[in-house]
Amino acid sequence: MTTDHQGFDIIVVGGGLVGTACAVALTLQGYRLAMIDRGHADKDVSPDWDSRIYAISPGNVAWLQSLGVWAKLDAARCCPIRNMDIWAGTKASLEFDAYESSLPDLGVIVEGGRLQHALHQRLHELDVPRFSGIECEAVEFHPGSTVLADTAGKQWYASLFVAADGGGSWLRHQADITSQRHDYAQQGVVANFECQQSHQFRARQWFLDEEILAWLPLPGKRISMVWSAPNAKAEQLMQMDAVAFAQEVAAAGQHQLGDFRLITAPAAFPLLLQTPAALVKPGLVLVGDAAHQIHPLAGQGVNLGFRDIVALASALGAPNPVRMPGDIAALRRYERARKGDMMAMRVVTHGLHGLFAHEQPWIKKLRSWGLQQVNMHAGLKKHLIQQAII
Helix, strand or coil, X not given: CCCCCEEEEXXXXXXXXXXHHXXXXXXXXXXXXXXXXXXXXXXXXXXXXXCCXXXXXXXXXXXXXXXXXXXXXXXXXXXXXXXXXXXECCEEEEEEECHHHCCCCCEXXXXXXXXXXXXXXXXXXXXXXXXXXXXXXXXXEEXXXXXXXXXXXXXXXXXXXXXXXXXXXXHHHHCCCCEEEEEEEEEEEEEEEEECCXXXXXXXXXXXXXXXXXEEEECCCEEEEEEEEEHHHHHHHHHCCHHHHHHHHHHHCCCCCCCEEECCCCEEEEEEEEEECCCEECCEEECHHHCCECCHHHCCHHHHHHHHHHHHHHHHCCCECCECCCCHHHHHHHHHHHHHHHHHHHHHHHHHHHHHHCCCHHHHHHHHHHHHHHHCCHHHHHHHHHHHCC
């Protein structure tokens, strides 16, 4: 093995949305930082619509603005959410309204590829070293310094490695951090459609026994769909032709927006709940999907990851010559700060999934009654919105 002293304060492993945002945020905080990634250099942004979209909370929109990232997005390709309707089956609507809560919007829909491109642009502006096509092979954790070896024989040194390498995190595994894992035996099927009628900036979600269908507004008469369904149903949806698939999605949403036309090929991803036993060890911190995976019914996955970075930046503070960023005391502050938020989101998403998966008539009546009661309580609805927009 050749020795290649790639020494930094912090090295982020993983170049997705959360990892890149972490590299931008901690560089702005003053740390000497690099990012290594298995992926390769950016491609030009496609004019086609991205089937993977994210509902970014107002709190995270403001944070991305503070990083100098949000301004790099094309506003014409973003869409605000002004209202949200939730149904238990075909009845019992719960409505959230931004205006009633004195908010400009409940969130903003952005395409994953365009947000990634904006983050990479900002990374380039900050002159952050980004090493692509790196395959990790081994890592050793030492007091004050961690060393990672790649398959090309190079060694990478840093006080702190940030594991932003996804749900199957290689770094988490190498650190012997175990995880509790629950497989929902479901897939999230995603696709975009042109609609016959305007969505009026309204998000819609249906709890259909074992399935959850969400329509999220895109610019113009377009929506993005996420259909969480048992594996067999998901495979059935993926095998439909474009016309049949569009008809199926429109019918499942009671044709509220008229006829649909498919504009992006559908894709599917498995749905998991995963909770690591720890978020940190000396020289290592987990963020994003490496730190938590939850059901997408609340649309909070990437928002939770961005809040990880906010908390990590706060815990580390500004660079200090007598305290290295890999110091376990600072990392424990991060872990304590994140566990409450992560637990709350895990309980809500897993609990709601379990509640709406029940088919007993009395439970169906109870949940419908519960939605109606919440809908009539303006103060409770406002509180729920305030928790969701962070």
